[in-house]
Amino acid sequence: MKSETGLKTACGLNDKDELIYQALMKAMVERQLPPGSKLPEEALSEVFGVSRTGIRKVLTRLAAVQMVVLTPKRGAQVAKPSVEESQDIFRTRELLECANLPAVLSRCQSTHLAALKKLIGQEQQAHEERDGPAAIRLSAAFHIQLQAISGNQVLTELVTRLTQRSSLVIAAWGRPWQQGCRCDDHGHLVELLSQKNLVSLTEAMRQHFAHIAASLHFESGGETLPDFASLFAGFGERNVG
CATH class of the missing domain: 1.10.10.10 (Winged helix-like DNA-binding domain superfamily/Winged helix DNA-binding domain)
Structure with a gap:
């Protein structure tokens, strides 16, 4: 690519x-x-x-x-994106983002956690203000910034591309009010990251993608x-x- x-x-x-x-x-x-x-x-x-x-x-x-x-x-x-392509996009994101979590965890510092928490705060504010475009942008930025902690630029670029395509999936098949990911999920992910709990972090990430997939309605x-x-x-x- x-x-x-x-x-x-x-x-x-x-x-x-x-x-x-x-x-x-x-x-x-x-x-x-x-x-x-x-x-x-x-x-x-x-x-x-x-x-x-x-x-x-x-x-x-x-x-x-x-x-x-x-x-x-x-x-x-x-x-x-078609139904099959949409499902494949999120399956691929789950595979990549979960597989990269050990590298993210090993390199994560307090400054990374602070930056992620700042993004979550901005995302929460966007939801409260019903600023859909900002909520979508910040939701994608959270995932990209989380994966970038690993230092793997190739994977981070892949995740960036996939988050862009994910936005089309959610726009095409999500409910009209759906604006990106659930920011309470993002807060839980950061909490587990700070605890250095790889098993729970990986499972929470899988559940996060399951929540997104369950919210899509293919019409x-x-x-x-x-x-x-x-x-x-x-x-x-x-x-x-």
């Missing part, structure tokens, strides 16, 4: 393309562009103020990390065309200079 830098180079993205890539990725991860949303090149090129060729390069990169599906004559759409939905002008309003002004 290519690194993010390698994919950027391979797709020929410049700095503005990178900003557009990150804006679209953020919108997908935070459910502002739900699974199945159409991504017409013309509409996006107008909103972002770039050529359709530039948009095409960004969409190609998003397709390379399986966040977008490119179909001849139908154009681009935000990926909507079909339709395609949508978002209001790109509203969604990315002010993009040019925010990124001038």
Whole structure:
């Protein structure tokens, strides 16, 4: 699997393309562009103020990390994982994240625990304020930061990609109010991590993924065309200079 830098180079993205890539990725991860949303090149090129060729390069990169599906004559759409793919994504995350816990535990320091607790506090606040996009982002950040403690950059990158795809699964198959993981589960994981209890930590992580899987309801939905002008309003002004 290519690194993010390698994919950027391979797709020929410049700095503005990178900003557009990150804006679209953020919108997908935070459910502002739900699974199945159409991504017409013309509409996006107008909103972002770039050529359709530039948009095409960004969409190609998003397709390379399986966040977008490119179909001849139908154009681009935000990926909507199938039932089987959705289940496989979470099974794979469980395998990777549980297998890496011994390395996480062996390297974990008080500073790591403090950083994780800070994330959980922010996540809890987002839930209380009903800030869905922030809750989703912070939930993913917790898992990525937890695995990064191990120092295994390759695995951390894999987990990052999988959390991005997980957001599409939850958006496609979760309940409308479901916003990322249960932050009380995250608090329990940090407590067991601080106790250096590998057996209980591993079991709690497995249960955490079981809770997520049990919350999914596999029902079909339709395609949508978002209001790109509203969604990315002010993009040019925010990124001038």
